[in-house]
Amino acid sequence: MARWRVLACVPADGLGGTQGAILDLAGPESGPSNAQVVALINPSLSEFNDAVAVSRPNFIFVAGPPLQREEKSGVVGAFHFRGDMAPGEETLLSALAEARPEVAYVDAVVSPHFGPSLHQRGVPNVVVWPAGTAIPTAVAAHYNCAFAAFLINTHASPPEAFAAASHSTQAHCMVLGSDGTHTAPALPAFVGAARPALPDSASIPPLTVPPGLQQQLDPNNLPAFPGWTDVRLLAPRAELRLLLTGGSGLVDSTRLSFLGEALRALLVMEARGLQLTARTPLDKLPRNLPAGCAAARCDYTTSSGAAGSVVLGAPPGVLEHPALVEHALRMTLVTDAVSLQFRLPPPGLSLPTPRSSKAVAGGTPVVDTVVVTSVWAVEVLRSLCKEPRYRSLAALGVAAVGNAADCAFTPADVARMGLIAGGLPAANGAAGTTIAATSSDPASAQAPGGGLQTADTLPSPSAQHGGAVGVGGGVGDDVIMTDMPAALADGGHTYFGADAMMGYAMNGHLHFLGNSDMAAAAGYAAAASPDSPLGGVGDGLGGSGDGAPAGPGAGAADGGGTAGVANGNGTSPHDGWGAGGSARHDKPPNFTGDLPGYTCRRPPLAACSEAQFYDDLCEFLSLLRGKPVERSKFPEAVLNGVSLDLFALYREVVSRGGFRVGNGINWKGQVFPRMRNWTESNKQTGVGNALKRHYQNYLWEYEVAHPEDVTLDRCVLCNARDREGGTADWLCCDCCENWVHHSCDKRPGLGQYKDYTQGNGRVYVCPSCSREQEAGEALKRQRTA
Known part of the structure; x- marks a missing residue:
């Protein structure tokens, strides 16, 4: 029996426009095998009830008619059953409530209380549009296409499908104002028991313990199973060309950040439910496996x-x-899936110009983009691209993967994407505002500050725009606690869109209602959230085969780019860590060290236990990110097959002057050997960059909030700290761990500062320790003689 039984009620004049994507599911060639679709054209109430009785739908889609014939400026109106003479929407509300579907999607104008009322009457998941806001037909068409595709094709839950559709719609339908600012389009609201969020590793099905291992294996404590921490994915990195429907303006850091998150979610959904079909042992083992490991x-x-x-x-x-x-494949591939990242052209180069071909997306204009990901993801995306029934890539506007055109584009997709690519007016009708799809001016899509950037290293789209905040994994910090009927308050964990009680004043925002504990945890999700690190892959479990860091910054470096991790201003906090290596970093961007509500409860670092440190760090990150950090699963990042040792990493870095010192710290030679992740047989490359990235992701703000932890050593040669007007050429002695200005050490043959900071780096020994070593060796020679 099909997983989804869909009943679509559409107006007679909406077949080719807004509702075309839903009706495509009913086609024998494009309809997925796990869905049965019944379409009713302008039905009466009795026809609707008869169809419900026969098909027993668990997904009901209801669409209002377009109010204007102009597609670009058309809006969706209210839905009424044919022959319904009763005013208002009570008839529709009662009909949907009696049908009791799992998902009700009302693509029509409704009152502010429609969604909550329908949910209260027993419909678990309700998608409704904001009341009092015009619903653009093109935006509505794109949204319901993406929602249905992810729900039915990609096996997403309704909250996950809502989140993915919101990201796709914002990527393609975002409005670029005349002043260069982006404005998010109008979005529906979600009413349900679960918060809409893109999936992460927590969505992986639990492990079914194999027979004979019940006594040895605890599915809730997999790292305790012998050898589990040595599991690693060997998947090299690759660059992949994607053709996206749209104009040059789509190649923009803000818009690609939304699309990148949606693509990563798609890969997570595919990987979390994979089935192992065969395993073949390898005779020749890869060189970077731990001792005692095999490969298959x-x-x-x-x-x-x-x-x-x-x-x-x-x-x-x-x-x-x-x-x-x-289960190991599911975990490692899901972890690796979040490493996919878009790359923008280097500064000074023109953006790719749109082109078209009838063989690709039916002649819709497309632009070239480049993503960095793992080879398995390339293989999966190409395979999905060749499946005519798989519509999620088309819903994201992916016209081709490499040289393989997406076979799932239908005439309705071509019409919809062509309309969006041609530019749409802003929802508020502001003059000079159009969707930034057709711009060919590089400046129109150039991120502030320029530079090659990866879209997934920018601040979370929800933090940038305030629209659809909940869909990215967090809920907006504009939490509204409002009065509501007692029956609704009893729901406890029910989430309502802002439209539910506030007259849809804030399109797409999600608010906690009736649960103070959850309201206290509300806030936006940062791009590098602590429990789902962007860079956690590539460093062991889920890492790349060559051992190179696979997270933000690493992909650009490995691919010949020049950028590190881009911050919210489009610049790189690693700027200056290159050849000169003299840049120092005094504080993270946009953080002063003052975090409201946070009080340090651990003892001084010298007397602090590892458990006390992690408890305090998790509390800090929960407040900073606005998202609860589960202590038992923190951190998820793995390095060299072992959970990342943040305690040792933090102690070693702050004892060497803190993160601001940059390459003055020998990350691989001095910091890494003092962490649990180090092994004598370690052959992993890129460890230094991986450690910097993890430190920036988890610990940089924490360090700024605890300046007392940082050791500010003086140069043992000149007895000074940072010299005014001088370069910060700090080096740490490998023996005594005292700090020295490289320029203060006048010994011959010392080499240049970059010799110690680039690559693996030379080991530096200060003059005092060097003399002690020479004296010890001389004494040893005398005794031998």
Whole structure:
């Protein structure tokens, strides 16, 4: 039996426009196998009730008629059953409530209380549009297409489908004002028991313990199973060309940040439900596996049936159990999926110009973009692109993956994407505001500050725009606590859109109602959230095969780019860590160290235990990110097959002057060996960059909030700290760990400062320790003689 039984009620004049994507699901060639679709054209109430009785739908889509014939400026009106003479919307509300679907999507004008009332009457998930706001037909068409595609094709839950559709719509329908600012389009609101959020590793199904391992394996404590921490994915990185429907203005850091998050979510949805089909042991082992590990080539099919294969390294005790291998693949691929990142052209180069071909997206204008991801993701995306029934890529505007055109584009998709690519008026009708799809001016899409940037290293789209805040994994900091009927308040964990009680004053915002504990945890989700690090892959579990860091910044460097991790201003906090290596960093962007509500409850660092440190850090990050950090799963990032040792990393860095010192710290030679992640047989490359990235992601703000932890050593040669007008050429002695200005050490043959800060770096020994070493060696020679 099909998972989704869809009943679509559409007006007679909406077949080719807003509702075309929903009706495509009913086509024999484009309809997915897990959906049955019944379409009613301008139905009467009796026809609706008869269809409900026959098909027993669990997804009902109701659409109002377009009020204007002009597609670009058309808006959606209210829905009425044919022949319904009763005023208002009570008839529709009662009909949907009696049908009791799992999802009700009302693509029409409704009152502010429609969504909450329908949810209160027993419909678990309700999608409704903001009351009092014009619903653009093109935006509505794109949104319902993406929602249905992710819900049905990609096996997303209704809250996940809502989040993915919001990201896709904001990427393609964002409005660029005449002053260069972006404005998010009008978005629907979600009323349900779960907060809309893109999926992460927490959505992986729990492990079913294989027979015979019940006594040895606790599914809630997998790292305790022998050899589990040595499991790693061997997946090299690759650049992939994607053709996206739209104009040059789509190649913009803000818009690609939304699209990047949606693409990563798509890969997570595919990987979390994969099935292992075969595993073949490898005779020749990769060189970077831990001692005692074997490797196997694992063939699998994803949730949507895309076939792929990867190499998994693990101890033989893990590889011999198919259930463990399958779960390890799900975990590592999901973790690696979040490393996908868009790359913008270098500054000074023109943006790619749109072009078209009938063979690609039916002749819709497309532009070239480049993403950096793992080879398994390339394989999966290409496979999905060739499946005519898989519509999620088309809903994201992906016209081609590499040289493979997306086969799922239908005439309705071509009409919709062509309309959006041609430019739409702003929702508020402001003069000079159009969707930034057709701009060919590089300046119109150039991020502030310029530079090659990766879209997923920018601040979260929700933090930038305030629209659809809840869909990115957090809820807006504009929490509204409002009066409501007692029956609604009893729901406790029910989430309502701002439209539900506030007259849709804030389109797309999600607010907690009736639960003070959850309201206290509300806030925007930062791009590098602590429990889902963007850079956590590539450093062990879920890492790249060559051991290079696969997170933000690393992809650009490996691909010949020049940028590190881009901050919210479009600049890189790593600027100056290059050849000169003399830049120092005094504080993270936009953070002064003062965090309201936070009080340090741990003892001084010298007397602090690891458990006390992690408890305090989790509390700090929860307040900073506006998202609860689960202590038992923190951190999720892994390095060299072991959970990241943030305690040792923090102690070693602050004892060397803090993160501001930059490359004056020998990250690989001095910091890494003092962490639990280090092993004598370690052959991983890019450790220094990975440690910097993890420190910036988890610890930089925490360091700024605790200046007392930082050791501000004086130069042991000149007895000064930072000299006015001088370069901050700090080096740390490998023996005594005292600090020295490189320019103060006048010994011959010392080399240049960059010799100690680039790559693996030379080991620096200060003059005093060098003399002690020479004296000790001389004494040893005398005794030998």
